[in-house]
Amino acid sequence: PLRVAALASGRGSNLAALIAARLPVEFVLVGSDKPSAGALDVARQAGIPTVAMQAKDFADRVAFDRALFGAVAEARPDLLVLAGYMRIIDASVVAAWEGRAINIHPSLLPKYRGMHTHRRCLEAGDTEHGASVHFVTAELDGGPVVAQARIAVGPTDTEETLATRLLVEEHTLLPAVVGAIASGRLQWRGLAMFDGKPLEHPLDAA
Numbered sequence: 587p588l589r590v591a592a593l594a595s596g597r598g599s600n601l602a603a604l605i606a607a608r609l610p611v612e613f614v615l616v617g618s619d620k621p622s623a624g625a626l627d628v629a630r631q632a633g634i635p636t637v638a639m640q641a642k643d644f645a646d647r648v649a650f651d652r653a654l655f656g657a658v659a660e661a662r663p664d665l666l667v668l669a670g671y672m673r674i675i676d677a678s679v680v681a682a683w684e685g686r687a688i689n690i691h692p693s694l695l696p697k698y699r700g701m702h703t704h705r706r707c708l709e710a711g712d713t714e715h716g717a718s719v720h721f722v723t724a725e726l727d728g729g730p731v732v733a734q735a736r737i738a739v740g741p742t743d744t745e746e747t748l749a750t751r752l753l754v755e756e757h758t759l760l761p762a763v764v765g766a767i768a769s770g771r772l773q774w775r776g777l778a779m780f781d782g783k784p785l786e787h788p789l790d791a792a
């Protein structure tokens with residue numbers, strides 16, 4: 587099966603949904619930049635190995651990224667899922683993952699890259715909001731979008747109601763995309779598919 591690693595900074599509800607979807611994948615590692623992240627508990631309860639590292643323990647941002655993504659590479663995932671990972675990753679580190687990492691972002695990209703997407707949607711007076719799954723590139727929230735979920739925005743909505751309603755949609759969106767990748771229906775830049783052929787691990791050379 588497709589070997590999947592995930593990185594998450596928060597409670598891990600998207601990770602939980604991904605696990606609960608019972609896709610034909612093997613979760614090889616869940617990593618976090620926050621040792622107290624709920625996502626690590628979700629992983630432990632599912633029997634998935636975990637790793638947590640804190641940026642403050644490293645000389646600089648790049649050293650931290652190299653260490654965390656190095657640990658991920660050692661687990662030899664075919665696909666890396668950023669499931670609520672809240673740090674900007676250095677471009678030099680991201681480069682090695684192009685075509686084999688996806689991110690879920692709470693906006694209808696290309697709208698509202700970065701933080702505070704619900705607030706920005708409300709401030710703009712948008713009548714719809716959504717979440718996007720995209721392949722990760724060096725450009726923050728800028729890689730090719732592969733799937734989106736939409737919700738209507740009403741006059742009484744707040745950041746909190748939007749976040750809550752959107753999360754429900756995210757929980758089917760992310761498993762749908764991972765399922766499509768696992769079955770070989772979706773790829774970008776030669777992500778090694780589980781199609782009966784051996785999966786490639788170009789990171790082994792790094």
Ligand code: GAR
Binds near residue numbers: 692700
């Ligand atoms: C999700 O809403 C996800 O889209 C968002 O963080 C939340 C994580 O929730 N991701 C980003 O904002 C990425 N920049 P979860 O920990 O319950 O899955």
